[in-house]
Amino acid sequence: PVRRPSGGLISIEQRSASVEILPGLRTEMMTYDGVFPGPTLETRRGQAVTVRHTNSLTLPTATHLHGGHTPAESDGWPTDLLVPPGFEAPAHHGAHHAGHGDGPGGHEAMADPKAQVRAGRRDYRYPLEQPATTLWYHDHRMDFTAPQVWRGLAGFHIVRDDEEDALSLPRGDRELPLMIADRAFDEDGALRYPARDPELLGEPGVADRYMAGVLGDVVLVNGAPWPEAEVEAAQYRLRLLNASNARRYALSLRTSDGKPVKLLQIGSDGGLLGEPVEHDRITMASGERFDVVVDFRSLAPGTTIEMRNGLGTGRTTRVMRFRITRRATDDVKIPEKLADVPEPESPHGAVVRRWHFRREGVHGRRGWGINGKPFDPAVPQAQVPLGSTEIWEFFTDAHHPVHVHLSPFQVLRRGNRGPGPMDLGWKDTVDIRPYEAVRVRVRFERYAGRFLIHCHNLEHEDMAMMAGFETV
Ligand code: C2O
Ligand code: CU
Ligand code: CU
Secondary structure, X not given: OEEOOEOOEEEEEEEEEEEOOOOOOOEEEEEEXXXXXXXXXXXXXXXOEEEEEEEOOOOOEOEEEEOOOOOHHHOXXXXXXXEOOOOOOHHHHHHHHOOOOOOOOOHHHHHOHHHHHHOOEEXXXXXXXXXXXXXXXXXXXXXXXXXHHHOOOEEXXXXXXXXXXXXXXXXXXXXXXXXXXXXXXXOOOOEOOOOOOHHHHHOOOHHHHOOOOOOOOEEEEOOEEOOEEEEEEOEEEEEEEEOOOOOOEEEEEEEOOOOEEOEEEEEEOOEEEEEEEEEOOEEEOOOOEEEEEEEXXXXXXXXXXXXXXXXXXXXXXEEEEEEXXXXXXXXXXXXXXXXXXXXXXXXXXXXXXXXXXXXXXXXXXXXXXXXXXXXXXXXXXXXXXXXXXXXXXXXXXOOEEEEEOOOOEEEEEEOOEOOOOOOOOOEOEEEEOOOOOEEEEEEOOOOOEEEEEEEXXXXXXXXXXXEEEEEO
């Protein structure tokens, strides 16, 4: 389902629902509006939208728009901006909320955030002063992000703009957002998430088992295992999102008779690339997006094209299939120039800030931290002046996808070379390999407040591999 704002407002109910994921079985999930993935939101650059989340679940939530250039109070801070459960029946809430602007577009509801919080709802306000791109929204509650996303709290949010609309790109039915996420199930269809009892996690051996994050044994695309999409012999735009808790993919396409199909990258996390770049495969870590065009024009009806994961084993090599139904006219010519993206050059005299992602002894238990500290919501690790451009350097002794809220960045260096093939364009999540420092250039603009930098392996995030920074 696609949802567009009406009167600047989109309302979403977070509720549990039983969803069919494995054929013939019901899976109890935490959902946005009863579906998994959540409804795809479609908005336009510079047209502010309020997304009103009502929490009818039994647990608190915090919703974050990943990749959104968003003011701090709507960014889903994981500890004190939670939306508690317990929204009363609609029959009562009119009375409770009289005077708080309940009607569509009732922006006075923003005036008293505490009142909304008590009611189990929150208005997230997104100005969307940012180029067209693929964003996604997901839960961000401290200590519980990983299990709550695993249980279903994730959806697409697509931003469009006039510049992109003016380009010749596949659109309509030929544009497919694909949310790739692995899961594990019990025989009856229930989601299986390993126990995360802190006692248990403190025991030697048990913590180690999930130190790399939780992996599923089946890959879902838009909530379905090994699905088949019917396509015409035409070009398609695939908006790839890795919404997995911890799994990395190396995605490639091949016809059933073994002919490779190239992936033409046109965009990254934060919008279009300067020009298209061809890849044989796309490697993606948790949180990353790749916008690609695939060309099926030369394939005969009946042909099947498989998308496989080169980093999987057994069942997790299987991602999805496309089947050509018929020939079609397609005169889309992908432009050689897509957008104005500045060259990634180091700014002179910029502040260099180092973020060391590593394992720490935390209160006698092992966990993950940044610069020697587990996440402390009360103490930001950096103060960054608005309007400044800084160089941030990420360093690790293990594999971590690093995500920065508020501002997109450009990769300047990976190890002692320039950006890698998956580092192009505007990124908000970058995969860091052991002992390979990655330098990015990032400019902080517009919104003062507290924001986050963290590992997007969601189990690492829950194990406190997160830090606040404050823009001033
Ligand atoms: Cu997609 Cu702070 O997260
Ligand atoms: Cu984010
Ligand atoms: Cu990590």
